Amino acid sequence: MSLLRAKIQDVFNEPGCEKNRGKDAKARKVGCSKPLTPGAAAGGCAFDGAKIVLQPITDVAHLVHGPLACEGNSWDNRGAASSGPTLWRTSFTTDLTELDVVMGQGERKLFKAIREIKEGYGPPAIFVYPTCVTALIGDDIEAVCQRAAEKFGLAVVPVNAPGFVGSKNLGNKLAGEALLEHVIGTAEPDDPGPYDINILGEFNLSGEFWLVKPLLDRLGIRVRACIPGDARYFDIACAHRAQAAMMVCSTALINLARKMEQRWGIPFFEGSFYGITDTSEALRQISQLLVKKGADPEILGRTEALIAEEEAIAWKKLAAYRPRLDGKRVLLNTGGVKSWSVVRALMEIGIDIVGTSVKKSTVEDKERIKQILKDDNHIFEQMAPRELYAMLSERKADILLSGGRTQFIALKAKTPWLDINQERQHPYAGYDGMVELVRQIDIAIHNPIWGQVREPAPWDCQRAVREELPRTKSETVTLHAVQEFSGTTAADFGEC
Structure with missing residues (x-):
């Protein structure tokens, strides 16, 4: 138990965290x-x-x-x-x-x-x-x-x-x-190379890393270890021979990235594969780190050529959705890297962000959101279910992007909802993933079911007509009397 206590204390003392880096030695041990x-x-x-x-x-x-x-x-x-x-x-x-x-x-x-x-x-x-x-x-x-x-x-x-x-x-x-x-460092690879990298904090949810890996393959960049998404034990054991690393979710594995840099000299940066701009920037930073570690500088030119080609294809596909989604309002109830990367990705195609949660985001994540939105009023630490329901029922947002736990609030408010968290069924990373995300938002918002469920129910229409009738001695009105008074038939109640 004493060893566990010491390990926990060491994890809290995280100099790789920008917030923690500014503290004194005593305060740093309290952790983030x-x-x-x-x-x-x-x-x-x-x-x-x-x-x-x-x-x-x-x-x-x-x-x-x-x-x-x-x-x-x-x-x-x-x-x-x-x-x-x-x-x-x-x-x-x-x-x-x-x-x-x-x-x-x-x-x-x-x-x-x-x-x-x-x-x-x-x-x-x-x-x-x-x-x-x-x-x-x-x-x-x-x-x-x-x-x-x-x-x-x-x-x-x-x-x-x-x-x-x-x-x-x-x-x-x-x-x-x-x-x-x-694990790491317990095995040696047979073929280490100057273009080997690690991806840390990528879980390959719904197979979305498979949309990014082909881009790296085209640049000749080999993923030595993706930790943990679709990983193999031997790959992780050899991860210490990578030349650079990208950290996708800093709150989860920043200690792993920092200590691998200290022990084996593997530089890292934090990036995102959500959105066109962030995907392009991540590819650039990977190439730049590899060049600093001794790779041929010609990879920088090939990276820019690949980015230009893929961005052109993605923007052409997204052009069809822009008229249908321009000005639509999205509420994000998520956290971590998605709290800012998805925000930037959606704003690129003209979607308005009415709010994003930062409950599980780091201080760095919050600063990125402020730089993107330019308004603190759209940032909330957490929103109670009652407040979330009120916001949706008042039609202040056209769709809610969140995890599965809040989907029922959206459904009760008769508002479209799309799963953006780990239970999602569609991959949203990379250029193709961004197109898929926009397509799913378009499908959800324009689904005709929302117009139908927002209409008054037939029994509500029937009740409204009854309230207009003069009271009888028995205080009851038959459906036949309702029809005679209103000049309607039974079929009309469904179109009230």
């Missing part, structure tokens, strides 16, 4: 994360955050050491996609019971589970996740993993991030620490 209420998970516990970061590593067995519910609640928690192995979609858990806890069988059961996975599936590595229960009863996860690795001849990686230690974001960073300590 908001203080948590004891017992609250703050949108997800540390175990959940670690699982989010590591589970998309597709050829690894992910073993949860704890009660069955911990694995059930976290399995398949993101819509990441794999181009090959499917082992990551298989759930492994020690299924610890009350009897195991009382009898002290936790460590023995964990060792047995590792052996069964080795014999039944033969993965290159097994990641072991302790949970609140196993951490509290004192199971020595590191010792069991070390013994199993020696016994079975494969990598067994302890991911020491039990849920009670903090928030989901802290779990993200602890997962990065596990990769640094046990």
Whole structure:
């Protein structure tokens, strides 16, 4: 437990964060994360955050050491996609019971589970996740993993991030620490090259990184490791031989990017593949970093030629949507990199942003939003469901872009909604992804169902006519009387 405490303190002391960099040594150790209420998970516990970061590593067995519910609640928690192995979609858990806890069988059961996975599936590595229960009863996860690795001849990686230690974001960073300590640098590639890069914090949701990778391939740039989207264990083990890195989500893995730069001299920058302008800028910065590390400067010219070609194609496709979407109002209820990158992307085609949330955004993210929108009134830390419903029902926005948890607020307000978070079904990264995002917004806004659901219901029309009739002694009016009074037929009630 003391080792875990020291690791958490080290993660909070993050000089790579611009906000933290300006603090004194004592204040820096407090960290960037908001203080948590004891017992609250703050949108997800540390175990959940670690699982989010590591589970998309597709050829690894992910073993949860704890009660069955911990694995059930976290399995398949993101819509990441794999181009090959499917082992990551298989759930492994020690299924610890009350009897195991009382009898002290936790460590023995964990060792047995590792052996069964080795014999039944033969993965290159097994990641072991302790949970609140196993951490509290004192199971020595590191010792069991070390013994199993020696016994079975494969990598067994302890991911020491039990849920009670903090928030989901802290779990993200602890997962990065596990990769640094046990995985990265443990293997050497056969063919290192001057155009190798790492992509950090990219989850390949709905396969959207597959829209970006062909652009890098055309430039001769090889993705040595995409962490974690569609990753392989060996690729991550060799990630220390990359020449540069792009960090997509700084709140999750900035500690990984910074420490890889310190240990192996891999420079990094934070960028985004959402939107035409940001995609082009990301390609430029990747090429520039590679040139600084010794690559042939001719790649800069090839990058500009590729950008010009792809931008022309994308703008031509988007031209068809501009008349239909110009002046439409979008409300964003998301966070992180999407809180500013999607804003810029939508404004490029004439869509108005009436508001964007920054609940899960860093200070740097908020500064980018202010520079883009030029107005703090469109930025909100968080919006209560009642306020969100009021804004939508008053037609202050034409569509809501958010995660699945707020879709029902939009539906109740009879407002179009589009999933922009990890559960989405369509890829939105890169040039083609931007076109797809605009297409989906156009489909949602112009769907004829919204005009129909906003019309008064037939029974509401019927009630309105009844209220205009003179009262009878029995205080009741038959449908026949309603029709005679109003001069309508039953068929007319549907068109009230």
